[in-house]
Amino acid sequence: MLEAVKVGVLGLGTVGCGTANILSRNADEIARRAGRGIQLAVACVQNLEKSRDCDTSDIVLTEDADRVVCNTDIDIVLELMGGTEEARGLVLKAIDHGKHVVTANKALIAYHGNEIFQRAQDKGVSVAFEAAVAGGIPIIKALREGLAANSIEWLAGIINGTGNYILTEMGDKGRDFDDALKDAQRLGYAEADPTFDIQGIDAAHKLTILASVAFGVPLQLSKVYTEGITEITSKDVSYAAELGYRIKHLGIAKRTAEGLELRVHPALIPQRRLIANVDGVMNAVVVKADALGPSLYYGPGAGAEPTGSAVVADLVDVVRALTSDPENRVPHLAFQPNALSDIPVLSIDEVSTAYYLRIHVLDRPGVLADVTRIFAVHNISIEAIIQKERQAESTSVPIVILTHQVSEQNMKCAISELEELEAMTSQVMRIRLETLS
Amino acid sequence: MLEAVKVGVLGLGTVGCGTANILSRNADEIARRAGRGIQLAVACVQNLEKSRDCDTSDIVLTEDADRVVCNTDIDIVLELMGGTEEARGLVLKAIDHGKHVVTANKALIAYHGNEIFQRAQDKGVSVAFEAAVAGGIPIIKALREGLAANSIEWLAGIINGTGNYILTEMGDKGRDFDDALKDAQRLGYAEADPTFDIQGIDAAHKLTILASVAFGVPLQLSKVYTEGITEITSKDVSYAAELGYRIKHLGIAKRTAEGLELRVHPALIPQRRLIANVDGVMNAVVVKADALGPSLYYGPGAGAEPTGSAVVADLVDVVRALTSDPENRVPHLAFQPNALSDIPVLSIDEVSTAYYLRIHVLDRPGVLADVTRIFAVHNISIEAIIQKERQAESTSVPIVILTHQVSEQNMKCAISELEELEAMTSQVMRIRLETLS
Numbered sequence: 087m088l089e090a091v092k093v094g095v096l097g098l099g100t101v102g103c104g105t106a107n108i109l110s111r112n113a114d115e116i117a118r119r120a121g122r123g124i125q126l127a128v129a130c131v132q133n134l135e136k137s138r139d140c141d142t143s144d145i146v147l148t149e150d151a152d153r154v155v156c157n158t159d160i161d162i163v164l165e166l167m168g169g170t171e172e173a174r175g176l177v178l179k180a181i182d183h184g185k186h187v188v189t190a191n192k193a194l195i196a197y198h199g200n201e202i203f204q205r206a207q208d209k210g211v212s213v214a215f216e217a218a219v220a221g222g223i224p225i226i227k228a229l230r231e232g233l234a235a236n237s238i239e240w241l242a243g244i245i246n247g248t249g250n251y252i253l254t255e256m257g258d259k260g261r262d263f264d265d266a267l268k269d270a271q272r273l274g275y276a277e278a279d280p281t282f283d284i285q286g287i288d289a290a291h292k293l294t295i296l297a298s299v300a301f302g303v304p305l306q307l308s309k310v311y312t313e314g315i316t317e318i319t320s321k322d323v324s325y326a327a328e329l330g331y332r333i334k335h336l337g338i339a340k341r342t343a344e345g346l347e348l349r350v351h352p353a354l355i356p357q358r359r360l361i362a363n364v365d366g367v368m369n370a371v372v373v374k375a376d377a378l379g380p381s382l383y384y385g386p387g388a389g390a391e392p393t394g395s396a397v398v399a400d401l402v403d404v405v406r407a408l409t410s411d412p413e414n415r416v417p418h419l420a421f422q423p424n425a426l427s428d429i430p431v432l433s434i435d436e437v438s439t440a441y442y443l444r445i446h447v448l449d450r451p452g453v454l455a456d457v458t459r460i461f462a463v464h465n466i467s468i469e470a471i472i473q474k475e476r477q478a479e480s481t482s483v484p485i486v487i488l489t490h491q492v493s494e495q496n497m498k499c500a501i502s503e504l505e506e507l508e509a510m511t512s513q514v515m516r517i518r519l520e521t522l523s
Numbered sequence: 524m525l526e527a528v529k530v531g532v533l534g535l536g537t538v539g540c541g542t543a544n545i546l547s548r549n550a551d552e553i554a555r556r557a558g559r560g561i562q563l564a565v566a567c568v569q570n571l572e573k574s575r576d577c578d579t580s581d582i583v584l585t586e587d588a589d590r591v592v593c594n595t596d597i598d599i600v601l602e603l604m605g606g607t608e609e610a611r612g613l614v615l616k617a618i619d620h621g622k623h624v625v626t627a628n629k630a631l632i633a634y635h636g637n638e639i640f641q642r643a644q645d646k647g648v649s650v651a652f653e654a655a656v657a658g659g660i661p662i663i664k665a666l667r668e669g670l671a672a673n674s675i676e677w678l679a680g681i682i683n684g685t686g687n688y689i690l691t692e693m694g695d696k697g698r699d700f701d702d703a704l705k706d707a708q709r710l711g712y713a714e715a716d717p718t719f720d721i722q723g724i725d726a727a728h729k730l731t732i733l734a735s736v737a738f739g740v741p742l743q744l745s746k747v748y749t750e751g752i753t754e755i756t757s758k759d760v761s762y763a764a765e766l767g768y769r770i771k772h773l774g775i776a777k778r779t780a781e782g783l784e785l786r787v788h789p790a791l792i793p794q795r796r797l798i799a800n801v802d803g804v805m806n807a808v809v810v811k812a813d814a815l816g817p818s819l820y821y822g823p824g825a826g827a828e829p830t831g832s833a834v835v836a837d838l839v840d841v842v843r844a845l846t847s848d849p850e851n852r853v854p855h856l857a858f859q860p861n862a863l864s865d866i867p868v869l870s871i872d873e874v875s876t877a878y879y880l881r882i883h884v885l886d887r888p889g890v891l892a893d894v895t896r897i898f899a900v901h902n903i904s905i906e907a908i909i910q911k912e913r914q915a916e917s918t919s920v921p922i923v924i925l926t927h928q929v930s931e932q933n934m935k936c937a938i939s940e941l942e943e944l945e946a947m948t949s950q951v952m953r954i955r956l957e958t959l960s
Contacts, residue, residue: 104814108672108673108814111674111813112672112673112674112813112814115673115674115739116671116672118739119667119671119739120671199855199856203855203856203860204860206855207855207860212855213855216669222814222815222816222818223818224664224665224668224669224670227661227664227665227668227669228661228664228665228669229857230556230853230854230857231661231664231836231839231840231853232653232661232664232665232833232836233661233832233836234553234556234557234835234836234839234840234857235545235549235553235831235832235833235834235835235836235838235839236545236549236552236832237548237549237552242957242959298856298857299856299857300857301864301866302552302555302556302856302857302858302862302863302864303863303864303865303866303868304856304863305856306868309868311870311871311874317952318954319952321881321921322879322881322952322954325879325881325909325911325921325923326879326954329879329907329909329923329925331879331956333954336957338957341866342869344867344869344873345866345867345868345869345873346866346867346868346869347868347869347874348868349871349874351954351955352954352955353876353954353955353956353957354879354954354955354956354957355956355957355958355959356958356959358800359959360797360800360801360821361959363795363797363800364797370819372959375832376548376549376828377541377545377549377659377828377829377831377832377835378659378822378823378828378829378832379659379822379823379826379828379829380822380823381659381660381820381821381822381823382819382820382821382822383818383819383820383821384797384818384819384820384821385815385816385817385818385819386815386816386817386818391813391814391815391816392814392815392816394672394814395670395672395673395812395814395815396669396672397672398671398672398814399668399669399670399671399672401672402668402671402672403668403671416667416668417667418636418640418643418644418649418650419636419640419735419736419739419741419742420666420667420671420735420736420737420739421739423640423641423644425739426739426740426741427738427739427740428740429738429740429778429782429783430781430782430783431740431743431746431782431783431784431785432779432781432782432783432784433748434748434786436781436782437748437784437786439790442759442762442763442766442768442791444758444759444762470766472762472766474762484758484762486762486766488766515754515756515759517755517759517763517770517788517789517790517791518788518789518790518791519768519790519791519792520679520773520775520790520791520792521792521793522679522792522793522796522798522809
């Protein structure tokens, strides 16, 4: 395999450490996908002595940003420091030194993206920014590549987790705005100064970026109409619910015959829509496209490793482009052909799941004891057992049972013994149960 | 701009015509994204005389597949004919002639993918297959690229729209399986012979592909445990609902300490999960990844244009790789820098939405008449108006109003007149309402 690509990072805070931890924990899988290793070699930090949430023993720490952006050993610079002015200067300097750049900085792109992309274009390098919008959800990739066939009609996103947490709490628990905000601050979802989140500014940065990649227009943050969630009361949330709606804070970009609508504001959404059920700090973006129709992308919109996931995905994109035959950039099966794994596939008997069972038994004493004894013998614990009403013209009663996790093999044995019971009047109906959590 | 890339297609049925229609309708936007035009030049069809759902006046039609796969004018071959054996032969022949291949054929990839990818690797060409799984949802791209940082723990998908339509009908309307199946056939969602869909075979093909790109293992269809939905009764659907679950037909791939689980079967899912609320013919895939956590991808899993959307996305990927500087393959803002649009951004006053309004008025005769007159004057039609209970210690009553679409400007005028009414006891609370349909 080729030598590892060397990467430098500006900032080793929450997202920087999340990224470092992913690169180290998943080093093998990432190299199998990218075709070569990715080594975080240098990090520029504000304070060398600060304790960090990641192992820095293999990383050269420096307080001198030039040792990252001008470092001839470094191919790619990660800008994870935040802020706009200093970050702009360092990103432009890195580009001028021929570095590819990966950034998680939505404000930087919203304010200075047009300038930065022009400079990158002139220098023939990439600036990747998947992490700038909706955390680890690959929404930039979906819009730039996955939906490249489409004329995008509109998109609407829950793109600020703090605001969505507050509105969810107001809805589920009838809490006041101030109360829910304090809770969000206590849990670390909101900053001490929550202005950017609750006034919609953070969402406006992200919407600016989404609109550009959806419609092919320059970044134009100043034209985004921005309204926060501070005026929403729990009364409104509950009146909306009575009418069949939920209130969400949306970023909306829509193409009309007259021009583009770019707006961030709270909105009622019919509660049957999938996005109306996106709760807590989760993010989601709905895209309406002319050929595909509606599609939705959902996941964690913030946090160390979710954001790091997007940073590393961008890194892998850049490394694949640096490394592969350009006509064959992404391996067919995601991993390099010589790096496929021979991990065995289990037979279904070896699989454990929870189960729903429906049985029909004669309604007489002792039957339930027989049934539960069989479960006990096969070490199957019961989560719920419910006797349903006897159906018309039937001599038997249906019983519905939910079990905890059990191996398919044990369940098969239990079912065959159940079916031998004299009181059983039909075969056992069994459906697996998946909590997907 | 460079000359258009010439493409040949095998098969001009539903998906072929969907693809042709997209390429023609969105030719300009696609070229702005890809950096050059994409021209569907030759199509191999079974019957030259058949009438088709797309304009073929600029396409050379032939019954001779060699005029596509061996054609020196063609750079990329689309395999949209279906079936496995003939398609395998033609795809391998196209690869041998140095063509890149885009296919929507899940069975072809599930059965012959290992051989096809090996041959493509040897010849230095790409075989793209986004359309083979979950129609137009960019799930292959999400797994291969968007989640490249992650060790995937499991994925679970509703990846057969026919089956999901039947289960949704059984749930929503309490219908029998046979009845719902007949309806699916009448609506064109199910084939005359529905075996592949209702027995889970189609889902097993797709799960095979998803598991390979998620875990980096060879395609191994024969090891997928496959169970259909034919045994599910409307009784089970309704018992499950009483217990807080919905029954969905899932494809599940999970990594455990012992090996991989690959299985297709019906399952109960807690109804609060987003994927439990994916209804009708829609598809969705949940992916649990170690760094990102849970993410979900939702959209139409079949149909002419949704599938064509994925085919064309793959085409754009190949064309970008053929055309661009490899280090800068995807334009930063999705469209080529010299092809950005200057479509204007509207001011919020020009935007029309529906509205939720909450007002507080003194409870006396004539007030509601004053309120509705103001709406009428400003041409605002009312969808619902509900007087809520008077709150304790208040002299006024809250009234909640939902309006139809109206321009922000008109609404502002109406609100300022409302606030001048003598009976109004507080400011008007207004929240926009978006149906997102």
